[in-house]
Amino acid sequence: MLGIVQGLTEFLPVSSSAHLRVVGALMLDGQDVGATFTAITQIGTELAVLIYFRHTIVQVVRRWWATLPEIRAGGRWRNPLRLADPDARMGWLIIIGSLPIVVLGVLFQDAIEGALRDLRFTVFTLAFFAVLLWAADRWGRQVKSLKVLDGRDGIAFGLAQAMALIPGVSRSGGTITAGLAMGYTREAAARYSFLLAVPAVLGSGFYQLAKAIGGHSDGGLVVSGGATLLATAAAFVVGFVVIIGFLKIVSSRGYLPFVIYRLVLAGVLAILLLTGTLSPTV
Template sequence: MTDSMTWAQSIVLGAVQGLTEFLPISSSGHLRIVSELWFGDDAGASFTAVTQLGTEAAVLVFFFKDIVRIIAAWFRGIADKQQRGLDYRIGWYVILATIPIGILGLLFKDQIRTTGRNLWLVATVLIVFAVVFWVAEKYSTKERSLEQLTLKDGLVMGSAQCLALIPGVSRSGATASAGLFLGLEREAAFRFSFLLAIPAVTASGLFSLPDAFSPSGEGMEASGPQLLVATLVAFVIGYASIAWLLQFVSKHSMNWFGGYRIILGVTIIILLSTGVISAT
């Protein structure tokens, strides 16, 4: 039997989702950790997916002009080969690069909601991908702009996005790291990462709505108003996070986030080893 979520829990988790969704520190991992540390329970993968609709709405608002321009260019390009410029190509890159995570998300949905949320796994992944970030920063040439994005880049970053199905990885961290390995500028990698997340996260959130209201065994049960408020909180804080992150990564490396991830991962491992918190 699942426990009912309180208003305080839903608001705090919504704030955590908004703050961590776009930073390369894993929103799903943080929601799992915060809910265990403070509430002694798991907010659930469905609650996480639904509140991500708030942060994806923030992406839609923040990049509204870009998104409208890309969609319009995509339709123009379909009708007229002479109109197939950068925005037309990016539209196709986002569509094609979303296919891998759509397939794997459906195939492994049960594991994502259960064994994938084990805190031993979350803590380990936090540390491992901190190292990945550091390697990407060290060996990336960071010479290619968004205008130089290719289909290969899109497909590689789309494949990397699949890793975000594991709590602790970070969608933006995985895709941006892939972009860095491909030689993209840091800000260009993050911008495409945000655009790439829109279809997958929106579909995941809508698909998870029924389960969020009545979790089947895993996760606390939130009411409709609680989910709505949590999603709105995630939207407001998420919008501010996007603006801050794009400005930050234009001047600073991902190593700052890597250091934070290692500290958090090691802390969780210590708490698990000493029995202070439970892994499941």
């Protein structure tokens, strides 16, 4: 069940980590499945991204690798963001955009795995970032394509992605909101969001997997290896289907349905906390 939830929510701007936190608590008598389980199951959804965008990803990696000699041509370093090849430039932009989440993830690991998983804070982030997404979708200029993406915007996308380390923010929601606010089209913001997530999510997933194999616990519920593998597989299958539907929805209807959903979810979660149905912490 949790794998299906992960697959359904990972690519939507509704926060998969918040859903796993809430659904897990409802299913498991208030227990938190933990950041480790969340990160490992995200490997499944990112494998769906690798397959869906395989042609784009292969082309970006190939051109990025082929143009590496140009960066040091003639004994002088060249700005990689000024490369004429758009695919090679995209490779560098993904690397640059991935730096914030790596740095902040390491610096604030304890808070991410502990205090920031408080469901009262999740209520706030669900509602607050819903309003930001609505404002960006409503008033963003939506004229820029990924062809004009530069280093400054790449860092901004990366900082927005790093905010998703907090349950309730949403990785795709954060990056898409940032993209819309900077004037990118809905499709461009969503596409870069998918590509930018690949190294960060896979890196986090395999890092947490290695820690779990080594016996490290993040304080969450201990889930068996077989159950985690099954959840990851379910996340992959469901996630692949969701990618197709999500790209169609945002191109025709925008993000308002997801804004409404986030606000409703925040309200329901607040009621569950106020009535004592859920405990804010484990």
